Amino acid sequence: MLRMAEPIIHHRHPEFRAIFKRVNANLKYLFQTEQPVVTLACSGTGGVESTFVSLFSPGDTVVAVNGGKFGERWVNMPRTFGLQAVEVKTEWGKAPSEGQIVAALRSHPDAKAVYLVHSETSTGTATDIKTLAQVIRGNSKALVCVDGITAIGAHEMRFDDWGIDVCVTGSQKGLMIPPGLAFVALSARALEAMEHSTLPKFYLDLRKAVRSHQADDTPWTPAISLVIGVDAALEMIRAEGIENIWKRHERLARALRKGIEALGMKLFSDSPSFAVTPVWLPEKIEWKRFNGLIKEKYGITIAGGQEQYAGKIFRVSHLGYYDELDMMSVLSALEMALADCGYNFDLGAGLRAAETYFATC
Amino acid sequence: MLRMAEPIIHHRHPEFRAIFKRVNANLKYLFQTEQPVVTLACSGTGGVESTFVSLFSPGDTVVAVNGGKFGERWVNMPRTFGLQAVEVKTEWGKAPSEGQIVAALRSHPDAKAVYLVHSETSTGTATDIKTLAQVIRGNSKALVCVDGITAIGAHEMRFDDWGIDVCVTGSQKGLMIPPGLAFVALSARALEAMEHSTLPKFYLDLRKAVRSHQADDTPWTPAISLVIGVDAALEMIRAEGIENIWKRHERLARALRKGIEALGMKLFSDSPSFAVTPVWLPEKIEWKRFNGLIKEKYGITIAGGQEQYAGKIFRVSHLGYYDELDMMSVLSALEMALADCGYNFDLGAGLRAAETYFATC
Numbered sequence: 001m002l003r004m005a006e007p008i009i010h011h012r013h014p015e016f017r018a019i020f021k022r023v024n025a026n027l028k029y030l031f032q033t034e035q036p037v038v039t040l041a042c043s044g045t046g047g048v049e050s051t052f053v054s055l056f057s058p059g060d061t062v063v064a065v066n067g068g069k070f071g072e073r074w075v076n077m078p079r080t081f082g083l084q085a086v087e088v089k090t091e092w093g094k095a096p097s098e099g100q101i102v103a104a105l106r107s108h109p110d111a112k113a114v115y116l117v118h119s120e121t122s123t124g125t126a127t128d129i130k131t132l133a134q135v136i137r138g139n140s141k142a143l144v145c146v147d148g149i150t151a152i153g154a155h156e157m158r159f160d161d162w163g164i165d166v167c168v169t170g171s172q173k174g175l176m177i178p179p180g181l182a183f184v185a186l187s188a189r190a191l192e193a194m195e196h197s198t199l200p201k202f203y204l205d206l207r208k209a210v211r212s213h214q215a216d217d218t219p220w221t222p223a224i225s226l227v228i229g230v231d232a233a234l235e236m237i238r239a240e241g242i243e244n245i246w247k248r249h250e251r252l253a254r255a256l257r258k259g260i261e262a263l264g265m266k267l268f269s270d271s272p273s274f275a276v277t278p279v280w281l282p283e284k285i286e287w288k289r290f291n292g293l294i295k296e297k298y299g300i301t302i303a304g305g306q307e308q309y310a311g312k313i314f315r316v317s318h319l320g321y322y323d324e325l326d327m328m329s330v331l332s333a334l335e336m337a338l339a340d341c342g343y344n345f346d347l348g349a350g351l352r353a354a355e356t357y358f359a360t361c
Numbered sequence: 362m363l364r365m366a367e368p369i370i371h372h373r374h375p376e377f378r379a380i381f382k383r384v385n386a387n388l389k390y391l392f393q394t395e396q397p398v399v400t401l402a403c404s405g406t407g408g409v410e411s412t413f414v415s416l417f418s419p420g421d422t423v424v425a426v427n428g429g430k431f432g433e434r435w436v437n438m439p440r441t442f443g444l445q446a447v448e449v450k451t452e453w454g455k456a457p458s459e460g461q462i463v464a465a466l467r468s469h470p471d472a473k474a475v476y477l478v479h480s481e482t483s484t485g486t487a488t489d490i491k492t493l494a495q496v497i498r499g500n501s502k503a504l505v506c507v508d509g510i511t512a513i514g515a516h517e518m519r520f521d522d523w524g525i526d527v528c529v530t531g532s533q534k535g536l537m538i539p540p541g542l543a544f545v546a547l548s549a550r551a552l553e554a555m556e557h558s559t560l561p562k563f564y565l566d567l568r569k570a571v572r573s574h575q576a577d578d579t580p581w582t583p584a585i586s587l588v589i590g591v592d593a594a595l596e597m598i599r600a601e602g603i604e605n606i607w608k609r610h611e612r613l614a615r616a617l618r619k620g621i622e623a624l625g626m627k628l629f630s631d632s633p634s635f636a637v638t639p640v641w642l643p644e645k646i647e648w649k650r651f652n653g654l655i656k657e658k659y660g661i662t663i664a665g666g667q668e669q670y671a672g673k674i675f676r677v678s679h680l681g682y683y684d685e686l687d688m689m690s691v692l693s694a695l696e697m698a699l700a701d702c703g704y705n706f707d708l709g710a711g712l713r714a715a716e717t718y719f720a721t722c
Binding site: 013041043081172181200220226 | 372405
């Protein structure tokens, strides 16, 4: 990513305009859409906020699924702006069911939107967006809004074919570059909703962003070096092919799970994400010691559990430019640290299971 | 700025925490304050928005000086959020007078704040913040709020000594790194005002930012590579010394002006900025041809006038890492392009005047 360190070109310069034009075209490929995908200079949280303030009006009802830290944020955020947020709560590690969504829409037929989290990072749980989008479209006029922040680039996303109205992602996840940019894909129905929205907005006003986007421009100074980095990342994604990238993430995730189960550990999620794998920490293994060994002795970074699951689960991320040997390295570090902690298992069993999966799938 | 291209460290990692702690300390030095300076992942416009939504409540009155494109934005923005914005309009190229500020405060004794633009980029005009801050403090309880986006690093700013309450800057100006970060300095009075603000906010909520800042953290994912770049820039600024940097900018600006006047051209602004110098384009010189020569033949980038001054003025930027020879290069390019355009002047007169200034001041 040395391109991000080159001297800065001005954002009104034709050279930057050409880069931004290519980025805009490649973002459509990433989301599999022919509709506009706008770029904002903010984190993913700012990207999701732009959708609430730009599409709705005070008092509007939105349904939001809360199955973890991020889902919880998308319940609190609209309430902050005077929207009625109907919370569909799922247990951590479980995806929302069709029945839950249908029930919420039946009791709130006025709902203007349903917000779903494609891959909930705090719990490593994936939601079946394709099916739930059909359910929402079949039962209501609500917009289908997706937090794709850790899913885009790991999970299949066909924005147009699946009838998604809003999907947000960030630069630091599947795009593999530093944080600081959010991307928002918008359907014709979403653009229409923007025309009627009365919530006040300025910096995160998607109408302004869409208008500038038509001229391959941004309303405010863009984060130029990050856009240049995204350009390089998107060209890599095009070269590998988005369907190959989805398959690669699924394959790595499934191999890792096989390895983890072969070590006698249990997966935390009923519907595990292809971006991050959450695992129950075996009994008697102390998180701090285990994590310290993994990090200091074996040089691998994993994440712990959050809130009520702190010290109880750990999470392995595999979103971005990972390959088969990266999964083997992680599994090996897990095995050696487990052995250091006195965990009773067949050394090498995880590696063998993962290799067997790779050899046969 | 190769440090920005290094592999990304996670924002919860101790290594990043140590960098951010140093950045936070050095930002205080940059603004000359002992009070908190928070870092937001957005452009300067987002930074200014954070102050409106975090400090005020619907119906509050704020006075805003409009002497150009940015001042105009700070009149429109608060109105978007339901604030009463009292516009103090100045002619482009003129700074607001003490009398204008006093008059606005007399007719709006309930004003909660006065927004000033330290260096208005569209007109290259500087405002005397030190004097106007005294005037505002002497005549009202209004908070003194400064758009320092193109001024910080070029113009003297003594946040604490001058009694400033809010000052915003961006990463791509005096800090010399790519855009994507905003910095907001906040006085005790500003922190107090935040406690009573009822405007809805989430991503740009300064209360959350200040709370996280106390632990050298951010509420949302920070733009890590840009923070790392800012760290390097701030260390350079500390090494040169902020007072030396102010003096360098003033010296370069004054030498450039001498050179421009020696060519028989007129300065556009009554109160020219030390960050950007605006000049009336001589009669019969056609902007497109002149700019094309400067850019293509001589490799120098200058900016044109905006709105009613398009094609009538040009602007030379000298904010950041410029030195004496950079000013000589710009003047030389201007002279040669003027000669190409058939402008009648004594070739070398501008260069001589600038060198004379450098030799004696």
